[in-house]
């Protein structure tokens with residue numbers, strides 16, 4: 001694991017092959033697919049919260065249930081689906097509306113350089129996808145013209161009056177993330193070795209040793225930081241363009 005500034009400062013970049021190709025020589029990329037987490041990786045909140053926490057505070061007026069339910073999930077007292085249901089049903093029971101939820105989404109920003117970076121990676125020929133535990137409304141609102149070919153996230157839906165009506169929990173958060181990465185690698189005709197992941201949190205840890213290359217972006221998890229291939233620190237995602245040439 002190396003910090004990206006170390007890598008950039010060294011004579012040989014991460015993927016140096018030890019020789020300089022002749023002009024016109026076709027060099028092969030080391031990765032075909034790059035998958036991204038969302039919260040903390042593509043979007044940020046001024047107090048480092050995720051959308052679930054913000055909505056529970058905003059609609060239910062309770063920050064305590066976030067930690068309590070995460071602990072229940074970790075202890076095996078509830079499944080991931082039940083955790084999603086507890087939160088979303090709570091909002092639904094309070095008559096949550098699209099406007100109210102979009103107001104909460106408005107507390108989030110794209111990480112600096114996120115838009116330019118993912119479009120440039122696409123231009124360089126990488127296949128891009130999202131594997132996240134966030135809500136679809138966050139991606140739709142902040143990244144309307146995104147270049148991701150697949151987006152796996154939790155989803156909420158509204159009725160014709162703009163009231164929260166239903167939801168669908170993703171099977172691809174936490175231990176589902178490697179399952180999604182395998183499926184995407186297969187779908188795009190590549191391998192896990194040629195698939196990279198960019199993430200920041202504990203829910204990305206199950207991808208360590210599964211993704212062919214793991215970039216920890218401002219990691220919030222010690223385990224992730226230790227197990228990743230490279231750590232990128234700083235407020236701008238453009239540093240990825242030094243890694244994925």
Ligand SMILES: [Mg+2]
Nearest residue numbers: 037039040201
């Ligand atoms: Mg995250």
